[in-house]
Amino acid sequence: MSSGLFLARRDDLAPYLSDVHFEFRENVHKFLEKHADPDYIRACDEEKRFPAELVRAVAEQGWFAVNLPEEHGGVGGVLDMVAMLEIIGYHSVALARYWNMNVNMVGGALARFASPAIKQAVLPALAEGKTFFAFALSENGSGSDAANLTTTARREGDDFIVNGTKMWITGALQADYILTACRTGRGATPHDGISLLLIPAKTPGIAIVPIDMLGGHAIRTCEVNLVDVRVPATQLVGDEGAGWKRVMTVLAKERVALGAMCVGAAQAAFDLARSYAMERNQFGRPITAFQAVSHKLVDMQTRIDASRLLVYRAARLLADGKPCSAEASQAKCFASDSYMQVAVDGVQIMGANGYCSEFAMQRHFRESKLFQIFGGTNEIQRNIIARDILA
Ligand SMILES: Cc1cc2nc3c(=O)[nH]c(=O)nc-3n(C[C@H](O)[C@H](O)[C@H](O)COP(=O)(O)OP(=O)(O)OC[C@H]3O[C@@H](n4cnc5c(N)ncnc54)[C@H](O)[C@@H]3O)c2cc1C
Structure with a gap:
C-alpha cells in the first residue's frame, strides 16, 4: 500500500x-x-x-x-x-x-x-495561529535579481515613509503584518542599504490586489502598493541597511521546507496515479500491465524517494547548524523538478481524467510548476550549487 x-x-x-x-x-x-x-x-x-x-x-x-x-x-x-x-x-x-x-x-x-x-x-x-504574515521582497523589476529592489523607506523623525510596489506576495490578503524589504540607503553594491520593516498591513497607504495565477488559488498571490506609508522606526527588523544578509538566511531555510512540501505533494500525486492505474482497464487488462505505464510509475516513485533523501540530508545539516546552502538548493531544485515530472507523468497515466477538474492530478500539474519558480527559481538554485561545487 x-x-x-x-x-x-x-x-x-x-x-x-x-x-x-x-x-x-x-x-x-x-x-x-x-x-x-x-x-x-x-x-x-x-x-x-x-x-x-x-x-x-x-x-x-x-x-x-x-x-x-x-x-x-x-x-x-x-x-x-x-x-x-x-x-x-x-x-x-x-x-x-x-x-x-x-x-x-x-x-x-x-x-x-x-x-x-x-x-x-x-x-x-x-x-497560536492568531497573527499572520506575508513576506514582500519581489518587485516587477527585481525577481531573481532581488537586491535590485526600488521600494524606498525614507527616514522622517522617528518614522520611515515607505513607497513602492511589491509583486507576487503570498497570503497578503490574510496578513496582519507584511515583512517588507526596502531600500533605506545606497552603498557600493545593490545589496547594501536594504532594510526589513515589519509593516502592519492595515496601515493607511497600503493597497493589496490579488493577481490571477495558474495555480495556488487557495492562497492568493498579490500586488502590494505602498504610497507614503508611515511606519515607526521601531518596526525595523535587524540593523538598518543590513537586511540583505537577513533575507539570505530566510531564503536558505525556505529551500529545505519547499523541498519537503514537494516530496509530500509528489507522493500524493503518485498515490493517485498508482491507484488509478491499478483500477483502469484497457484492452482487457489493467493499464499497469503495460510496461510503458509501470515503468513511468517506477520512475516517479524513484524520483520521490531520491528527493526525500536530499531533503532530509539538508534538514539534518540545517538542524546541526552546519553550512548547507548547496545541499538546501539541491533539495529544493531536485524535489520541485521531481514533483513537476511526477505530475506530468501522472496526468499522462490518467489520460483525460488526469486533465479533468474532478481529479486532483490537474491541480498537482499546476501547483508543481510554481515550486520551480518561487523561493528562487531552479536556475538560480543551480547557480548556487555550481558556485559550491566549482569553487
Ligand atoms: C505563486 C508565487 C508566489 C510567490 N510568492 C512570493 C512572496 O510571497 N514574496 C515574494 O517576495 N516573492 C514571491 N514570489 C516571487 C518569486 O520569488 C519570483 O517569481 C522569483 O524570484 C523569480 O523572479 P521573476 O518571476 O521576476 O523571474 P525573473 O527573475 O525575471 O526570471 C525569468 C527567467 O530568467 C531566469 N534567470 C534570471 N536570472 C538568472 C540567472 N542569473 N541565471 C540563470 N537564469 C536566470 C529565471 O530562472 C527565469 O527562468 C512568488 C512567485 C510565485 C510564482
Whole structure:
C-alpha cells in the first residue's frame, strides 16, 4: 500500500527521525485525513477561497508553534518542521505554503533578528495561529535579481515613509503584518542599504490586489502598493541597511521546507496515479500491465524517494547548524523538478481524467510548476550549487 509505505516508520528516514517524529507524522496525517478532505481542498482551489477552517484547526493543534523558539511559545526544531511539512504537503499544498511563509520564513526571521519588543508582540500570537504574515521582497523589476529592489523607506523623525510596489506576495490578503524589504540607503553594491520593516498591513497607504495565477488559488498571490506609508522606526527588523544578509538566511531555510512540501505533494500525486492505474482497464487488462505505464510509475516513485533523501540530508545539516546552502538548493531544485515530472507523468497515466477538474492530478500539474519558480527559481538554485561545487 503506497500511502502506508509513505507513512510507515521508514528505514530510510531512521537516520534523521526519531520514534517521536514518526508518531507526530502519523498524528498529522490522521488529523488532515479528517480536516483536509479532497473535496474541501478542491473547492478552495476552484473558488479561490482561503482555507480558513483548516488553518484554524491546525493552529488549534499547536502546529503553528513548530520550529519557533520555546520562550515565545514554540516547540520542536527543523526536523519536526520537515517531518510535518512533508505530511501537510501530501494533503494540502496550500496549507503547506501558508504555514511555511508564516512560520518558517517570517516567524523564523523575526525570531532571529527582530527586537525583543517585536518578538514579544507577535511571536506568541503566531504560535497560536492568531497573527499572520506575508513576506514582500519581489518587485516587477527585481525577481531573481532581488537586491535590485526600488521600494524606498525614507527616514522622517522617528518614522520611515515607505513607497513602492511589491509583486507576487503570498497570503497578503490574510496578513496582519507584511515583512517588507526596502531600500533605506545606497552603498557600493545593490545589496547594501536594504532594510526589513515589519509593516502592519492595515496601515493607511497600503493597497493589496490579488493577481490571477495558474495555480495556488487557495492562497492568493498579490500586488502590494505602498504610497507614503508611515511606519515607526521601531518596526525595523535587524540593523538598518543590513537586511540583505537577513533575507539570505530566510531564503536558505525556505529551500529545505519547499523541498519537503514537494516530496509530500509528489507522493500524493503518485498515490493517485498508482491507484488509478491499478483500477483502469484497457484492452482487457489493467493499464499497469503495460510496461510503458509501470515503468513511468517506477520512475516517479524513484524520483520521490531520491528527493526525500536530499531533503532530509539538508534538514539534518540545517538542524546541526552546519553550512548547507548547496545541499538546501539541491533539495529544493531536485524535489520541485521531481514533483513537476511526477505530475506530468501522472496526468499522462490518467489520460483525460488526469486533465479533468474532478481529479486532483490537474491541480498537482499546476501547483508543481510554481515550486520551480518561487523561493528562487531552479536556475538560480543551480547557480548556487555550481558556485559550491566549482569553487
Ligand atoms: C505563486 C508565487 C508566489 C510567490 N510568492 C512570493 C512572496 O510571497 N514574496 C515574494 O517576495 N516573492 C514571491 N514570489 C516571487 C518569486 O520569488 C519570483 O517569481 C522569483 O524570484 C523569480 O523572479 P521573476 O518571476 O521576476 O523571474 P525573473 O527573475 O525575471 O526570471 C525569468 C527567467 O530568467 C531566469 N534567470 C534570471 N536570472 C538568472 C540567472 N542569473 N541565471 C540563470 N537564469 C536566470 C529565471 O530562472 C527565469 O527562468 C512568488 C512567485 C510565485 C510564482
